[in-house]
Amino acid sequence: EPEVTQTPSHQVTQMGQEVILRCVPISNHLYFYWYRQILGQKVEFLVSFYNNEISEKSEIFDDQFSVERPDGSNFTLKIRSTKLEDSAMYFCASSGGVPTDTQYFGPGTRLTVL
């Protein structure tokens, strides 16, 4: 069964450093998403991406964040200058041909900012 994969599973970084979180969505999916889950809190939507551009983003997704689909298989989330409060589990998701298709989630990347 196809699945969303994410690397790395755990990333530790120093405050102020840039990090790139990587995702490989399900191969025939067209919509891609990032969510985050701060420990003990809800899973929160960050951004959705379709046709090589952002289609929707939350107020959390400020100028420190960017997303990219650098090739036909990867989908990345970049945080330019990490802050302590960026420590969270980051989930990538993908869905099929229409925006309301079911979103399938990856296993997550745990980001720890020291």
Place this chain on the structure above:
Amino acid sequence: AQSVTQPDIHITVSEGASLELRCNYSYGATPYLFWYVQSPGQGLQLLLKYFSGDTLVQGIKGFEAEFKRSQSSFNLRKPSVHWSDAAEYFCAAVSGGYQKVTFGIGTKLQVIP
């Protein structure tokens, strides 16, 4: 504002007992509804979804959920819980035409022998 509420943060049940996890939503129109499960150290796995039609939906691992429009609820049920069901369960919703999935806070299920 659109929201999903899971009133129970923790639930403990005995193995073999029945289970019901509550979920209420607040949306202008009926959203699409989902239940996801997250085992420790794992990602979010889709258990089942409701888009329209039959209000009782069947999912994987023996779970089912019932949509009740009058109560704005989408409760998850299982007739007999197994120890492997211990996990965190998230109710989620998305409005038609939008992409942002809104999650509830999650219900952590503990199963005791």
